[in-house]
Amino acid sequence: MGRIFKVDGASKLSPSYLPLELPHREQHIQELLKIFSPLLEREKQIPWAIMIQGPSGTGKTSVVRAFFRAISNIASERGIKIITNIINCRFMKSDFSLAQAIALSVMPSVSLRGFSATEMIQNVMEYLRNNESYLILALDDFDSYTIRKKSKLKLVYDILKQQEIIDSRLFIIFIGVSDYTLMFEESWIRNYVWRTKSKFEPYSWSELKDILGKRAKEVFKDGVVDESELIFVSRISSKFGYGSARYGLELLLISGMEAEWEGNNKINSEHIRLSLAKLEGEQxxxxxxxxxxxxxxxxxxxxxxxxxxxxxxxxxxxxxxxxxxxxxxxxxxxxxxxxxxxxxxxxxxxxxxxxxxxxxxxxxxxxxxxxxxx
Ligand SMILES: Nc1ncnc2c1ncn2[C@@H]1O[C@H](COP(=O)(O)OP(=O)(O)OP(=O)(O)O)[C@@H](O)[C@H]1O
Ligand SMILES: [Mg+2]
Structure with a gap:
């Protein structure tokens, strides 16, 4: 191995890695836990749908994943069956494929042949009732789906409408960059969707410094990144990356590789500048x-x-x-x-x-x- 990254270090800069702590997003995770706490008390006063909205790289997906991790732990301690799942809607072509993804996430081995989208969801509801389970479903990048579907969101309406009739066992967390509830044609839905109080704003450079500093400790060998280089990366991510943590992590990754190739045992300011030029192009x-x-x-x-x-x-x-x-x-x-x-x-x-x-x-x-x- 080289001089820069710890073993498996580089993989901890990838978007799929969920760190144990999310600095400056603890409150957001706690809010979700609080919203869903009645479920853990076996009560049922939970909004059926929650909206999480904010710019790219502000930790929306990570917060939901961290919340899922936390609520699953508590639920299994208490013997409550909660299924959690994130479905990325970016590549969902239709209500049918979305319903299929939802059904398979709950009942992986079931045969779905011949069922319509609505029937698949009915099956899911029935499964949840029969098994005394709850499903918290996060629909990530939901706005890209609403845009593609031009507001024809029949399946989602169906799911939300069903909640009125039968006891609610399916809860949806919509995640997106824009305020996609405005795209819901039926205004009643807008009133059902609960917005979190904690907002997802772009990170300030000093927040980014906390986030990137913590991650750098997991990723790099001791002494690879100094305080002033960390400030530099955070300032760049705030200015060029518009406060996106993803941008900062990418910059750390490329800078680390730059230093590694050079045979250096530290990331210096020029490595960071070269990486910035790579990310931004040299215009x-x-x-x-x-x-x-x-x-x-x-x-x-x-x-x-x-x-x-x-x-x-x-x-x-x-x-x-x-x-x-x-x-x-x-x-x-x-x-x-x-x-x-x-x-x-x-x-x-x-x-x-x-x-x-x-x-x-x-x-x-x-x-x-x-x-x-x-
Ligand atoms: N508070 C935080 N602490 C640690 N890492 C974070 C934090 N916020 C974001 N990240 C990291 O930044 C990257 C982007 O975060 P995430 O995917 O959660 O953002 P997002 O808001 O869902 O962005 P998008 O809208 O583009 O999907 C991830 O790699 C994540 O680990
Ligand atoms: Mg996301």
């Missing part, structure tokens, strides 16, 4: 040549400093002493490059820290190219 490079002569010169000088220092962040004072430039002018350039997404300006503890997003390797390449052009 910034083109814009760079549109800069005014003095701004370009400043960017090149900045890149040189970062290349020599091998560091994620420099304080403004140390940068000023390295560049030997006037403070006001320097800030002007830095603000401009900040707007262009080339530098990071981070105010922290009364100091201003400067980071560089473009790989210094790339900047020197552009310099060479420009030099040969002129």
């Amino acid at each position: 910034e490079a083109a814009e760079f040549s549109n800069f005014s002569e003095d701004l370009r010169e400043f960017a090149l000088a900045l890149a040189e400093v970062f290349e020599e220092e091998d560091i994620s962040y420099l304080t403004l004072s140390s940068l000023l002493s390295r560049l030997k430039k006037e403070k006001q002018k320097t800030m002007e350039y830095l603000n401009r490059l900040n707007l262009e997404g080339i530098v990071d300006l981070l105010e922290f503890g009364g100091d201003v820290y400067i980071g560089l997003f473009l790989p210094s390797k790339l900047i020197s390449l552009m310099k060479q190219r420009d030099d040969t052009l002129t």
Whole structure:
């Protein structure tokens, strides 16, 4: 094995891995447990349908999986039969295939030949009643299904309507990015769908730092990622990844591989910058040549400093002493490059820290190219 990843470390950066803890989402998991707690008390005052909505990478699927893990543990301790299942609706073509997936998740060995979608769900309900079981069904990426079905959600209506008649044993958690309840044609359904109080907002960079820091400990060998590199990755994920934890984990993975290939035993800022360029494409490079002569010169000088220092962040004072430039002018350039997404300006503890997003390797390449052009 290499110097960067622990054994099985890289696999813990994949979306299928569910960590033991989800920092900044504990409250969300607790809320779901609370909503479903009557089930654990063998009572039945639970909303039939719950909606979880929020931007990509904000932990929706992970929260539901963590909630499933928790409620399954409690239920099995208490001898209550709760079946939990997440179905990804992204690839579901029809009500029929969705009903099939639901039925198979509950009764894996049953033959479904000849049944219509509605009949399959009726079978599921009957099975749950006969076996005194409950089903909590998460329909993930549900909005992609509603869009594809152009609001013709007969099966879902059927399921929700059945709840009115018979004792409810099937609960649905809808997961999606947009507010897909607005797409429900029948307004009564909108009133049935319970929205969680805890919102799924994009993570702030400091939340990302907690999440990525915890994961880095599981994934990387000791000493591979320092605090300032962690801040750098979190800032990038907040700015370029719009607060998505998935983006941050991907950046960690690529940076780790970058360091591994190089034979390094640490992830440094340039590995992170190169990985960012890989994720974002190198289109910034083109814009760079549109800069005014003095701004370009400043960017090149900045890149040189970062290349020599091998560091994620420099304080403004140390940068000023390295560049030997006037403070006001320097800030002007830095603000401009900040707007262009080339530098990071981070105010922290009364100091201003400067980071560089473009790989210094790339900047020197552009310099060479420009030099040969002129
Ligand atoms: N609070 C958290 N703590 C640890 N890891 C997290 C947290 N939130 C998200 N992640 C990780 O980030 C990745 C994306 O999370 P998840 O798939 O839950 O997001 P999502 O909101 O469902 O996104 P999408 O809408 O794109 O499906 C996963 O690998 C997950 O492990
Ligand atoms: Mg998801």
